[in-house]
Amino acid sequence: MITIETLCHSIQGLRGEEVELWIGRAWLRAEGGPGHYRLREIDVARARLIHELRQGLALDEEAMPVVLSLLDQLYSARRQMRRLRAALDAADAGTRDRILAALRMAEAGAEGAGPG
Amino acid sequence: MAAKDPYQVLGVARTAGEDEIRSAYRKLAKRHHPDLNPGDKAAEERFKEASAAHALLSDAEQRARYDRGEIDAAGQERQPEHASYRSYAEGGQGPRYRPGAAGAGASGAYAGFDPEDLGDIFADLFGRGQGPGQGPGRGGAGPRQGRDEHYRLELDFLDAVNGGTQRLTLPTGKTLEVRVPAGIEEGQILRLRGQGGAAGPDGKAGDALIEIGIRPHAIFRREGNDIQLEVPVTYSEAVLGGRITVPTPGGPVSVTVPRHSDSGTRLRLRGRGVPAHGGRPAGDAYVSLRIVRGEVDQRLEDFLREWSAEHPFNPRQGMVD
Numbered sequence: 001m002i003t004i005e006t007l008c009h010s011i012q013g014l015r016g017e018e019v020e021l022w023i024g025r026a027w028l029r030a031e032g033g034p035g036h037y038r039l040r041e042i043d044v045a046r047a048r049l050i051h052e053l054r055q056g057l058a059l060d061e062e063a064m065p066v067v068l069s070l071l072d073q074l075y076s077a078r079r080q081m082r083r084l085r086a087a088l089d090a091a092d093a094g095t096r097d098r099i100l101a102a103l104r105m106a107e108a109g110a111e112g113a114g115p116g
Numbered sequence: 117m118a119a120k121d122p123y124q125v126l127g128v129a130r131t132a133g134e135d136e137i138r139s140a141y142r143k144l145a146k147r148h149h150p151d152l153n154p155g156d157k158a159a160e161e162r163f164k165e166a167s168a169a170h171a172l173l174s175d176a177e178q179r180a181r182y183d184r185g186e187i188d189a190a191g192q193e194r195q196p197e198h199a200s201y202r203s204y205a206e207g208g209q210g211p212r213y214r215p216g217a218a219g220a221g222a223s224g225a226y227a228g229f230d231p232e233d234l235g236d237i238f239a240d241l242f243g244r245g246q247g248p249g250q251g252p253g254r255g256g257a258g259p260r261q262g263r264d265e266h267y268r269l270e271l272d273f274l275d276a277v278n279g280g281t282q283r284l285t286l287p288t289g290k291t292l293e294v295r296v297p298a299g300i301e302e303g304q305i306l307r308l309r310g311q312g313g314a315a316g317p318d319g320k321a322g323d324a325l326i327e328i329g330i331r332p333h334a335i336f337r338r339e340g341n342d343i344q345l346e347v348p349v350t351y352s353e354a355v356l357g358g359r360i361t362v363p364t365p366g367g368p369v370s371v372t373v374p375r376h377s378d379s380g381t382r383l384r385l386r387g388r389g390v391p392a393h394g395g396r397p398a399g400d401a402y403v404s405l406r407i408v409r410g411e412v413d414q415r416l417e418d419f420l421r422e423w424s425a426e427h428p429f430n431p432r433q434g435m436v437d
Contacts, residue, residue, distance in 0.1 A: 001301075001302065001338065001339070002339040002340045003339065006339050006340065006342075010340075029212060029213070040209065040212070040301065040302070040303065041199075041204060041209065041301060041340070042201075042204035042205070042207075042209040042210070042212055042213070043212075044340065045198070045199060045200065045201040045203070045204045045205075046201050046204075046205075046213065048198060048201065049151055049201040052145075052149070053149075056141065056142065056145045056167070056170075057142055057145050057146055057149065058142055069215065071151060071152075071205075072213050072214065072215045073215050074154065075154075075202070075205040075206060075210055075213070075214075076210075076211075076214045076215055078154060078205075078206055079205075079206060079210050079211070079214075082206065090320055
C-alpha cells in the first residue's frame with residue numbers, strides 16, 4: 001500500500017488533487033479517507049493507466065467513465081474465460097468433448113441468425 | 117534490446133514539431149495500448165516502442181541530445197518498466213474493479229448483476245454441490261468436483277515481506293502447509309489445488325482459497341516494494357556522522373550517517389526493501405533519521421548557552437509573526 005504522494009512521485013506529471021478527484025469519481029479505489037488514502041498495487045497500475053489515457057491518448061473527462069466501464073467489463077469477461085478454461089482443464093475428457101460438441105452446435109445455430 | 121530510431125517509430129520527420137510528434141504518438145497509442153488490446157503481444161511491443169520514442173522526443177533537452185548523437189535511442193529505455201494494469205486486472209486483485217463492485221466502474225448501471233457469478237452458473241450446470249443424482253440434465257451423471265473452501269491467513273509483516281512456509285489450521289483440525297511467496301500483499305488470495313472440499317465419485321477435490329491478511333510491524337512500513345523506517349540517532353552521530361547498524365526486513369545492515377545530518381534526513385538502502393519477486397526487482401529501504409537528545413549534564417548546558425549566544429538561529433522563522 002502506498003500513499004498518493006509516493007504515487008505522484010513515481011508517475012511524471014501526476015498531481016495529488018487529480019488522484020483524489022479520480023477516487024471521488026470512483027474511477028479509482030483506495031483505502032482510507034480523503035487526505036490519507038492508501039493505494040494497492042492494482043490501484044497504482046490503474047492510476048498509471050488513467051494517466052496514460054488522459055495524457056497520452058488525450059481522452060477527455062466525459063469519455064473516461066465510458067472507457068473505464070468498458071475496460072472493467074472486458075477484464076471481468078476475461079477473468080471469467082480464464083475460470084471457465086481452468087474448469088474445462090480440470091474436467092475429464094468425456095465431459096470436455098461433450099462441451100466442445102455443444103459449443104460447435106451453438107456456433108452453427110448462431111450463424112446467419114441476426115438481431116431481432 | 118536495441119532501440120529503434122524514435123522518429124522512425126513515430127513515423128515523423130526529424131524536423132517534426134512538438135504537436136506533430138504528440139499527434140503521431142496518440143495515433144499509435146490509441147491503436148496499440150495494451151489495455152485496449154489484451155493478449156496482443158505485438159500491440160504491446162508497438163505501444164512500448166511508441167511510448168519510449170515519445171518520452172525521448174517530447175523532452176526538448178533529451179531530443180536535442182539524441183539529435184546531436186550524445187545518447188542513443190536506448191537512452192530513454194532506462195525508464196523503469198511497470199507491470200501493466202492488465203497483469204493485475206486479470207490476476208487475483210482483478211475483481212476489485214469488476215463492474216458493479218461498490219465504487220468501481222463509472223456508474224451503477226451494472227448493480228444487481230454480478231458477472232463474476234458465472235462460476236456459480238457453471239457449478240449448477242455440472243451439478244456441483246447437489247445431492248447425488250439430482251443434478252439437472254446430463255450434469256448429474258458426470259463427475260462431481262469438490263467445493264472451493266475459503267480461509268483467511270493472518271501473516272506477520274516480515275513473513276509477508278520475506279515469504280516462507282506457514283501452517284494454517286482449519287476448523288476441521290486439518291493443517292495445511294501454505295507456501296507464501298515473498299512480497300505478498302494484503303487481500304491477495306492463494307489457491308491450494310485439491311485442498312478444498314472432498315470430491316464426488318471420479319471428481320476432483322475442490323481448492324482451498326486463502327485470503328492473506330498482514331499485521332502491521334512496529335518499525336517497518338511498506339510502500340509498494342519499498343520499506344520505510346525511522347531510526348533514532350544521537351546528536352553527535354547526526355552532526356559528526358558515523359556508522360550505525362539499522363534493521364531491515366532481511367536483517368541488520370550497517371550504514372553511514374553523513375556528517376551534518378538532521379532529523380528527517382532520509383538514507384536509501386538500495387535493494388534492502390521487499391525482496392525481488394514476480395519478475396520485479398527488490399525494493400529499497402528508506403531510513404529516516406530522528407535525533408534523540410540523550411543524557412544532559414551541566415557541561416552540555418553550559419556549552420550550549422555559550423555556543424547559542426554566538427550562533428543565533430531561529431528555525432521557526434516565518435511560522436510566527
